Amino acid sequence: MSSPGTFIAAGASDVARALAAWRIWWMLARNDIGRRYRRSSLGPFWFTISMGVMVAGLGIVYTTIFRTSIGEYLPFLACSLVFWTFMSVTIIESCGAFAESEDIIRQIDISNFAFVQRVVLRNVIILGHNIIIIPVTMALLAFAPGWAAPLFLVGVLLTIFNLTWLGYVLAITSTRFRDVPLIVQNVMQLGFFITPVMFRPGQLGETHPLVVFNPFAVLLDLMRGPLIGSIPPLSSYVAATLVGVAGWAFAFWICGRFGKRVIYWL
Numbered sequence: 001m002s003s004p005g006t007f008i009a010a011g012a013s014d015v016a017r018a019l020a021a022w023r024i025w026w027m028l029a030r031n032d033i034g035r036r037y038r039r040s041s042l043g044p045f046w047f048t049i050s051m052g053v054m055v056a057g058l059g060i061v062y063t064t065i066f067r068t069s070i071g072e073y074l075p076f077l078a079c080s081l082v083f084w085t086f087m088s089v090t091i092i093e094s095c096g097a098f099a100e101s102e103d104i105i106r107q108i109d110i111s112n113f114a115f116v117q118r119v120v121l122r123n124v125i126i127l128g129h130n131i132i133i134i135p136v137t138m139a140l141l142a143f144a145p146g147w148a149a150p151l152f153l154v155g156v157l158l159t160i161f162n163l164t165w166l167g168y169v170l171a172i173t174s175t176r177f178r179d180v181p182l183i184v185q186n187v188m189q190l191g192f193f194i195t196p197v198m199f200r201p202g203q204l205g206e207t208h209p210l211v212v213f214n215p216f217a218v219l220l221d222l223m224r225g226p227l228i229g230s231i232p233p234l235s236s237y238v239a240a241t242l243v244g245v246a247g248w249a250f251a252f253w254i255c256g257r258f259g260k261r262v263i264y265w266l
Contacts, residue, residue, distance in 0.1 A: 008249060011252030015111070015252070017114075018117055026121065048130050051081065054081060059078075072143075075138050080220065082127070082130045090120060091184060093123065094167030095170050095171065096174065097119045097167065098174075101118070106263065106266070112262055124160065127156075155224075155226065156223055158240045159223060159240075162243060162247060169250065176261075195214055196221075201217065
């Protein structure tokens with residue numbers, strides 16, 4: 001029987017093959033965006049318009065509910081919704097990464113990981129459009145993010161680092177067990193309400209378990225914090241990095257152990 005190290009090496013090899021064939025998943029991701037908005041005048045900027053309307057509408061409602069200044073709350077809400085949507089949609093769509101590429105998988109010998117990258121890159125492109133909402137909102141409200149704002153890029157990279165291995169695991173397990181996507185959708189829906197997206201972490205308490213032990217809250221804070229003048233603690237960066245490394249080791253093992261069976265599960 002093969003050892004865990006053998007499976008991990010096989011999974012790492014699959015990822016290496018996908019990275020070498022980056023032009024394929026880059027083309028697939030771009031085609032996904034283009035196909036979704038074919039013959040549309042604004043194209044993917046419809047994502048941005050929809051998100052902007054949501055931020056404005058919810059901002060008006062929740063500033064009244066929380067009795068806070070719209071100048072302070074709206075930048076927080078804009079960052080929260082943009083980054084939460086990126087995380088949530090990437091995780092949910094990763095479940096169907098292999099199913100949506102079934103025809104390609106059956107005909108061409110391409111690394112499985114390439115199709116996970118297709119989903120992640122597609123949502124990174126959408127994030128690139130939606131993120132415009134944040135500086136526009138801040139400019140309209142004369143909100144100054146502060147000198148630490150560029151640190152949000154580190155948070156985005158760490159989030160992608162973690163979303164990718166998680167998406168890889170979910171893609172494989174969802175192909176074998178078709179109930180997994182439904183479970184994931186419900187978990188993400190619950191996650192929206194228990195994660196500081198609409199409310200500030202301080203409203204629960206900085207040491208509340210839903211803030212400290214919620215991985216979505218940690219990743220969200222790494223991206224959002226620097227933009228609203230709240231520098232995340234070093235422990236959050238360390239935790240996100242360590243979880244990512246452990247997660248990738250697990251993803252390699254899952255791929256090495258079950259990756260070759262994916263085509264038979266489709």
